[in-house]
Amino acid sequence: MTATGSVKDRLLAGDRRVAARIISLIEDGDPAIRPLLAELFRHTGKALVIGVTGPPGAGKSTLVERMVLNWRERDRTVGVLAVDPSSPFTGGAILGDRIRMASLTGDPGVFIRSMATRTHLGGIAEATPAAIRVLDAMGTDIIVVETVGVGQSEVAIAGATDCTVLVTMPGGGDSIQAMKAGIMEIGDIFVVNKADRDGALSSQRELNAMLRLHERTPRPPVLLTQADAGEGVPTLVDTIDQYLAQMAASGGLTELRLQHLKHETLELIGRQARRQAVAALDAGTIIKFSDALRERRLDPATVANQVLSGITANHAVGCVAPTGPVRL
């Protein structure tokens, strides 16, 4: 990439190749991209950002593909970020699914991008909101963030979206159990996909019963879809549009986005403080505390406290390597 100015202008003009390259640098955690991201920020806040998550096998990719086609019929440009919070070794589950989105790849109004966790959970939690803002600044109307799985990462990514669609499928109770165990709270709209299968209505009832327990107002709707045939998808897209329109009208959307930005900032402060503390450890200290741990003289919490007081003390007098106060 050449000067920041021209890259920025090309992105603001909607250059998809530039967007792809910026997102790669974000994924790599390249600090060189920071000034550009800082400049882009004032050009963001226009896109509607929708999270789609749920257990593996629920048919999320097919559903997202149909949703995108529906928004395209309504003349809206769409970006899809498929976030795989799995390990860098296996990866793949969601990347394989991309093939099924083939119907979208020829359309210049659609931008599809898979993002994988290259390092750790913090990595993807940091990269996702930044990537969303790149697509937002590019002028994308709707941004869909699809995640696989049912864990903390999905909850983290819900902190970057305006609304979250939780997708499950009928039968077995496993999917429902998986949803119960962790991410029920983040759903604004629930979908039972593969609704042609046995048990769709009872899954819908079960979800409705669980949502009643949560006492949320308004209670999130539970819709039925059959994504491979496109059934229920226009209603789902209508429901999302209406939900977001109401959020915008009430001022709730502005407030939610501010909360998200504040939370993101606090997380960045925390992660950076953490990195600085670990980076400040010198080899001598590490060897000393390894010995203490191996011989079970000092437990991890005691070592951590001693190391941190060492770091603080030495920072105060302006030197980096902790020496004296670390009593190991």
Next chain:
Amino acid sequence: MTATGSVKDRLLAGDRRVAARIISLIEDGDPAIRPLLAELFRHTGKALVIGVTGPPGAGKSTLVERMVLNWRERDRTVGVLAVDPSSPFTGGAILGDRIRMASLTGDPGVFIRSMATRTHLGGIAEATPAAIRVLDAMGTDIIVVETVGVGQSEVAIAGATDCTVLVTMPGGGDSIQAMKAGIMEIGDIFVVNKADRDGALSSQRELNAMLRLHERTPRPPVLLTQADAGEGVPTLVDTIDQYLAQMAASGGLTELRLQHLKHETLELIGRQARRQAVAALDAGTIIKFSDALRERRLDPATVANQVLSGITANHAVGCVAPTGPVRL
């Protein structure tokens, strides 16, 4: 609790009620328990710690119950920590499963405890190794840490165990896909439970094929069990015992435990540095950076950098509230 001395002595003598109370204080993140934990550390390192994880519905609780009964027949005392990394609102999936472990509750050689995430992922990752050490110090021979789900938290908890058993079940491919997406690497022994169901052998083959790709030596075994009938459980327990005996004989176990302790220490250093940085924020700074974010003048990363330089600068001169250098 009264004086640390007597509490410690009672725990070391195997007092289960004291153990339960200490674990409650650990879960609560109560700092008052720190000195006791530090003292207990030198009495740990004797128990064998086995992680059991896998997707919901794989039958982990029944399998763990049978494994415990088998170890009891071999005259070993067993502790079970059932860790639920789900939200504090819904909780429950794993707690409900406890009922199925009813056969174990009358046995003084078995200690069963459910632990839930009260706050965040870091919370459970911190509390689990501490709780393991409480049971270890109490003289428990075998500690089983059972987790539900397939995410980062399972990977984090694998950092506290000597060996990890990954449990799945036949059919659907969903469980296999879920395993693929994240935790394949942490398994030392694989189990296809509910082996009386269709597809058990093909699930075993599929797992073996995936493990060949990982090129690990020795390649982890893939066993079949039918936990509700107890079938395959003695072989599983033998396999675990042999695996750990070999690890101990080769010196690998000592090395692994040291790596875990070092990792735990670095994580504690990081989390504590993070807490300190966030705690050092004063209300005025938060209001100023909220305004900058709301008006999209400064992006989260820029605000985080400015706040952190403010904190560092002020720490260096010995005052707490960041003032001058925060340009918002």
